Amino acid sequence: AQKVTQAQTEISVVEKEDVTLDCVYETRDTTYYLFWYKQPPSGELVFLIRRNSFDEQNEISGRYSWNFQKSTSSFNFTITASQVVDSAVYFCALRLENAGNMLTFGGGTRLMVKP
Amino acid sequence: DTGVSQDPRHKITKRGQNVTFRCDPISEHNRLYWYRQTLGQGPEFLTYFQNEAQLEKSRLLSDRFSAERPKGSFSTLEIQRTEQGDSAMYLCASSSPSGTGGPQHFGDGTRLSIL
Numbered sequence: 001a002q003k004v005t006q007a008q009t010e011i012s013v014v015e016k017e018d019v020t021l022d023c024v025y026e027t028r029d030t031t032y033y034l035f036w037y038k039q040p041p042s043g044e045l046v047f048l049i050r051r052n053s054f055d056e057q058n059e060i061s062g063r064y065s066w067n068f069q070k071s072t073s074s075f076n077f078t079i080t081a082s083q084v085v086d087s088a089v090y091f092c093a094l095r096l097e098n099a100g101n102m103l104t105f106g107g108g109t110r111l112m113v114k115p
Numbered sequence: 116d117t118g119v120s121q122d123p124r125h126k127i128t129k130r131g132q133n134v135t136f137r138c139d140p141i142s143e144h145n146r147l148y149w150y151r152q153t154l155g156q157g158p159e160f161l162t163y164f165q166n167e168a169q170l171e172k173s174r175l176l177s178d179r180f181s182a183e184r185p186k187g188s189f190s191t192l193e194i195q196r197t198e199q200g201d202s203a204m205y206l207c208a209s210s211s212p213s214g215t216g217g218p219q220h221f222g223d224g225t226r227l228s229i230l
Contacts, residue, residue: 004157035218037221042223043204043223043224043226044221044222044223044224045158045206045208045221046221047218047219047220047221050217050218091157091158093157100163100170100171101146101148101163101170101171101210102148102160102163102171102173103148103150103158103160103219104160105157105158105159106157107155107156107157108155108156108157
């Protein structure tokens with residue numbers, strides 16, 4: 001069975017600090033997809049990124065970057081120069097190619113960015 | 116692209132009553148998902164439709180829960196004889212038919228409170 005662990009339940013930083021959110025996943029499958037979602041106080045889950053298991057290239061999008069390492073089964077998310085608007089709960093999720101279409105989510109990390 | 120729409124946003128009901136939620140997916144998306152999210156947790160998969168066919172159901176979906184997608188467009192999730200433990204946010208998501216592992220786009224959710 002698959003599992004996603006986000007060990008950091010809550011992180012507090014001051015604006016402009018860099019912050020990394022950790023995600024560790026477990027699966028025996030070789031083909032899978034990893035996702036990050038943002039859930040602001042309004043409640044809607046906002047899709048941020050998808051990675052497939054064969055693509056270990058790191059990705060940067062503006063202030064966001066993602067580090068995918070199969071060797072450690074991790075898919076970490078870094079926000080550079082954090083802003084108050086980044087305050088939200090962030091979820092990492094896993095979908096297996098051969099196990100249907102369900103997303104398995106981690107427990108989430110609440111990020112609070114203080115001015 | 117108007118996004119995934121869910122109605123109502125909030126529902127308060129007494130224990131034992133039946134409730135029904137509606138989800139309108141993004142128009143060109145043929146895949147539709149229901150998830151449940153309790154406070155402080157990540158979303159948990161309930162069920163999945165491809166067009167009008169319900170292809171996957173989680174063990175979380177007890178006999179009191181039923182989901183339909185009669186014409187392959189909007190979907191309804193009904194909970195009969197509600198219990199205190201049903202209090203949660205019910206999230207709907209949809210994804211496009213192209214390729215596999217495509218991102219699921221979520222609605223704002225329906226928050227259910229059982230008195």
